[in-house]
Amino acid sequence: MSDTESSRTERPCALITGANKGLGREVARQLGLRGMTVLAGARDRSRGTRAVEELRQSGIDAHFIHLDVDDESSVSAAADRIARELGRLDVLVNNAGVVEDDIAPSATTSTLAERIYRTNVFGVIATTHAMLPLLRESDAGRIVNLSSRLGSLAKAADFAAPHRALLAYNSSKAALNSLTLHYAREFAGSPLKVNSATPGYVATDLNGHRGTRTVEEGARVVVTLATLDKDGPTGGFFDEDGPVAW
Numbered sequence: 073m074s075d076t077e078s079s080r081t082e083r084p085c086a087l088i089t090g091a092n093k094g095l096g097r098e099v100a101r102q103l104g105l106r107g108m109t110v111l112a113g114a115r116d117r118s119r120g121t122r123a124v125e126e127l128r129q130s131g132i133d134a135h136f137i138h139l140d141v142d143d144e145s146s147v148s149a150a151a152d153r154i155a156r157e158l159g160r161l162d163v164l165v166n167n168a169g170v171v172e173d174d175i176a177p178s179a180t181t182s183t184l185a186e187r188i189y190r191t192n193v194f195g196v197i198a199t200t201h202a203m204l205p206l207l208r209e210s211d212a213g214r215i216v217n218l219s220s221r222l223g224s225l226a227k228a229a230d231f232a233a234p235h236r237a238l239l240a241y242n243s244s245k246a247a248l249n250s251l252t253l254h255y256a257r258e259f260a261g262s263p264l265k266v267n268s269a270t271p272g273y274v275a276t277d278l279n280g281h282r283g284t285r286t287v288e289e290g291a292r293v294v295v296t297l298a299t300l301d302k303d304g305p306t307g308g309f310f311d312e313d314g315p316v317a318w
C-alpha cells in the first residue's frame with residue numbers, strides 16, 4: 073500500500089474490518105505473523121493507525137484502511153484504494169460487529185434492531201459486495217464472517233438449554249449465517265470459499281471483558297478458515313473444534 077514501499081505485494085493480502093481492537097486486531101496479528109499483508113480496517117483513523125503501529129512493531133506488514141461498514145461511500149473508497157494499490161484481495165474477514173444491552177426480546181425496538189442489523193448484516197453485504205471483484209482476482213479467495221453461537225437457530229430452539237436472548241444481535245448473526253450460505257452457493261466450484269466462524273465467549277469490549285476466552289484463542293478458528301487450502305470446506309459454520317449447528 074502507498075504508505076510503505078510494499079505496493080503490489082506478492083504476499084497474500086487480508087482485509088479485516090473492525091481491526092483496531094478485540095478479535096479483529098488479534099486476527100490481523102495472527103494473519104500478519106503468517107506472512108500476509110494486513111489491511112486493518114477501522115472507522116476511526118486514530119484508533120486504526122494506533123493498531124497498525126502496534127502490528128508493525130511485531131514486524132507485520134500492516135496498513136490502515138479507513139472503513140466504516142455502515143457507510144457505503146467509505147466501503148467503496150476502500151475497495152477503490154485496494155484495487156488501485158494491490159489489484160486483488162485474498163482474504164476478507166467480516167469482523168466489525170455491535171451488540172445491544174442485555175434486554176428482553178419484548179423490550180427491543182425496531183430502531184435498536186435497525187442499528188444492530190446495519191453493522192452486522194447490511195455492513196457485511198456492503199463490504200462483501202464491494203470486495204468480491206478483488207477476491208475473485210485471487211487464486212484462493214477466502215471470506216470469513218464473524219458469527220456467534222448466539223446466532224444458532226438450533227441452540228435458540230433448544231428451550232431446555234440456557235441461551236442469552238439478545239433479539240437483535242442473535243437474529244443478526246443468524247442472518248449473517250444465511251449470507252454465508254448464499255454467497256458460498258453462488259461461488260461453489262470456484263476458488264472462493266465462504267464460511268462463518270464462532271470464536272467462543274471472548275473477553276473484549278463487546279461484553280465488558282466478561283468473556284472466558286482470550287482473543288488469541290478466539291481468533292484461531294478465524295485464522296484457520298482464512299487460510300484454508302483448496303480442499304477446505306465452504307458454506308460452513310465452525311468453531312475451533314469443527315462444525316456448529318446452524
Ligand SMILES: NC(=O)c1ccc[n+]([C@@H]2O[C@H](COP(=O)([O-])OP(=O)(O)OC[C@H]3O[C@@H](n4cnc5c(N)ncnc54)[C@H](OP(=O)(O)O)[C@@H]3O)[C@@H](O)[C@H]2O)c1
Binds near residue numbers: 094278
Ligand atoms: N467477544 C465475543 O465473545 C464474541 C463472540 C462471538 C462473536 N463475536 C463477534 O466478533 C466480532 C468482533 O467482536 P469483538 O468481541 O472483538 O468486539 P469489540 O472489541 O467491541 O470490537 C468490535 C470492532 O468492530 C468495530 N466496528 C463496530 N462498528 C463498526 C463499523 N460501523 N464500521 C467499522 N468497524 C466497526 C469496532 O470499532 P470501534 O472501536 O470504532 O467501535 C471494533 O473495532 C463481532 O462481529 C462480534 O459479534 C464476538
